[in-house]
Amino acid sequence: MKLILTQEVSGLGAPGDIVEVKDGYGRNFLIPRGLGMRWTKGGEKQVASIRKAREVREVRDLGHAEQIKAQLEALSVKLLARSGDSGRLFGSVTVTDIVSAVKQSGGPDIDKRRIEIGTPIKTLGSHQVSIRLHPELSAKLSLEVVES
Incomplete structure (x- = not known):
């Protein structure tokens, strides 16, 4: 087909x-x-x-993607989420939450379809998120989920 x-x-x-x-x-x-x-x-x-x-x-070219990667990897992103006593979140962190947290911390605009979360983020703490900026390049974003 x-x-x-x-x-x-x-x-x-x-x-x-x-x-x-x-x-x-x-x-x-x-x-x-x-x-x-x-x-x-x-x-x-x-x-x-x-x-x-x-x-x-689309990101213009590989050079532009490397600039965005440098911005993202230098960024410390904190995301506020509600959680229980054991540190487990009520629900999970979505890609939309990540996009808004990056924007609030002064990062560049990111298309939410480019964010890849390996396993669902359902606990407080530090997590790694991959962002595909270009077919040949992806950035690792450090995301700190803290209780609101």
């Missing part, structure tokens, strides 16, 4: 890419979640607008 990706799918492609996937994966996972749409000749025209929007959001 040929699909046009509308959002980034790790391991598959970026918005505007035309990919060939198995029928079940496309029909049952990608299309219902809005990650892709069926390829048609008319859909080809939409690819140009999707790619334009991607270029605006």
Whole structure:
């Protein structure tokens, strides 16, 4: 099945890419979640607008990505969260929480789809978060979750 990706799918492609996937994966996972749409000749025209929007959001080049990486790794980000007596959070830390915490601590704007959390953050303390800035470069962010 040929699909046009509308959002980034790790391991598959970026918005505007035309990919060939198995029928079940496309029909049952990608299309219902809005990650892709069926390829048609008319859909080809939409690819140009999707790619334009991607270029605006995208980090310009590897040099720019390295500058952002240096800013992020020099930053100490504290995130306030409610927790119980044992240090376990009520809920978990989301990527939206991380984006707002980076902004509050004076960091650059980050697209929330670029943040990768290995395991859900459900405890107080120090955690490492990976941010994909460029296909060849990612930054490690130190996140300190403290009780509010």
